[in-house]
Amino acid sequence: MSTPLLEARGLSKHYPFPRTAGQWVRRAAPRVLRAVDDVDLTVESGRTVGVVGETGSGKSTLGRLLLRLERPTAGEVLIDGVSPEEAAPARAHQLRRDVQVVLQDPYTSLNPYLTIGSAIEEVLTVGGMTSHEERRARVAELLEQVGFPAVWSERKPGQLSGGGRQRVSIARALAAGPRLIVADEPVSALDVSVQAQVLNLFQRLQRELDLAYVFITHDLAVLERIADSVVVLYLGRVVETGPADALFAGPGHPYTQALLNAAPALGRSRSTSSAVTGELPDPASPPAGCTFHTRCPFVMDVCRTTRPALTPIAGGLHAACHLHAGSTPDPQAASRPQPVTPDPGTPATP
């Protein structure tokens, strides 16, 4: 098998969490918040890995770890099978430029005083492009790539709409000549009509430049459109992962099933019951065993005590759920509740 473009192994980020006064007095062990906990992830060149989960599930933290904006508590991130920390300086520099970022908020991610041309040029200069002429030409080319006329290089971010700024952020990421872009909720702040523009741009650039994406989103419709494979996070851990087609056709983990059932689908008239009951637990003190057990419709005794491991299930998917614990035959399998497939519901449109 060829070496993947990016590979994360056993990646964890634990933040120290202040002890309460009582715990301090009792000299309780320092607590940590496991923002990302033992995550594996593989990105092949030219493909898109979608990362999905609720707020606080660790999506952005994972993104920052992949971008090396933060040091992992454990685990490593390899590019072409190499850790930039261990590579020779010149090679390490290149490996870092291979991975670039696009963030959610188009209003804060660009310097308001810099023309969009200079913002892009800055990246080229850092990349060692010394000729002014060459940089100008490249800026024009990059602007064109994201659908702007070259003369717009003199504009300030304030003169652009949210979608326009997001396209500048993309041009800026492209300026480093990356092979992978980590995009953290890049279309979440945009209205639908503008969101379509930016999503189409991501897809076109992928085709033209053979870019890979780690695409972080909480929007399942966006995810289904853009992702080749999916990583579902819950409280910092991967609960299900695998090919997007299989995951959307038949999710194996009750959490993924709940997400798909809860996602509003156009014209599917909804019922008065919800996919799950219960709130997201406090990430600082996650439930024991399977962390989803407090909300899971299929919860069993074992779920409250034993953490399920990621195991292969149908369709090339992997799920961390005791419902799928059986590579060894399980005598109680028949009496076990069957995971529900997403209910297509009653379409409002006959």
Place this chain on the structure above:
Amino acid sequence: MTSHEPATDTLLLDVHDLRVAIPSDSGDVMAADGVSLQLRHGEVLGVVGETGSGKSVTCRALLGLRPTPQSTVSGTVAYPAHDVDDVLSLPPRRLRELWGRRVAMIPQNPMTSLNPVRRIGEQVAEAVSASGGPTGAAGAARVLELLHQVGLPAPETRLRDYPHQFSGGMLQRTVIAIAIAQKPDLIVADEPTTALDVLIQDQILALLLSLQRDLGTGLILVSHDLSVVSQVCDRVAVMYAGQIVELAETATLLESPRHPYTRALLGALPGAVPRDQELRVIPGSPPQLVGLGPTCRFAPRCELHEQACDTWPTSLRDVGPAHTSRCRRATAASLPSPTPRHQETQS
């Protein structure tokens, strides 16, 4: 008046030609500009539109509120069932009577209606006792009943909590409890789930819909998300630049939209377009709401635009049973398809 419109005596809400002008340095911002709509008892109406299309301003005007003291509001907002001809001209005392008992609002950010330094229990109790409702032991019982009804987990233990101790979903449940405390006939929910995660959004929508059915309340659900609205509402109004551009029963709107903006939105929605098809891009962006004339506001972005559109004052016209559109080119039979000249995609 045409035959499909409900008889006036059954109407809960009747809004006619509502206009809200907010003075600004560059002129009056016409945040609502000729909004007319009607709602029957127990009906669920969705309002969709992009940021800045005037949804929130319109919602607040339904409760007789103006965005700034300097704003001017015209038109009428009548609650015929309650003998209110126009909330916009009610004296403050009668307006307060109307709030809570007749119409209640659920805002996008629950903290705009909760007091951060008062306990949850007190704030719900206040809504319960308003307008001569129960106090004391009876009031306390009603508070718990309401909090149970909105699905707040273990409400007995949470009464003394402050808002900051609640999650977003719990705050929204509390605000809903306050809204239904006086059993209003109409709930106006302005993006009640926009700030919430998908599983909590699902719970809140389920709650709103079940309360609406149990209590027989009318509901106006505002959202920027057509998918959300289409799941819950009997009818949908599409807003663009301060105006309703199309209004129809939900299935009709999705199947045979009669305004190019609605059709474009349906083509741009990731969940509505097969994965192997490109999403439709609507070129340009919505106009500033200052100094706009009577002609079509979507014209600069419209794939069906013709010269005649530039001189034609728009109004909501009937294009089918209970179906209205502001587009000059929409007829009961069809909305023309774009000629290839218009179909250049831009990405």
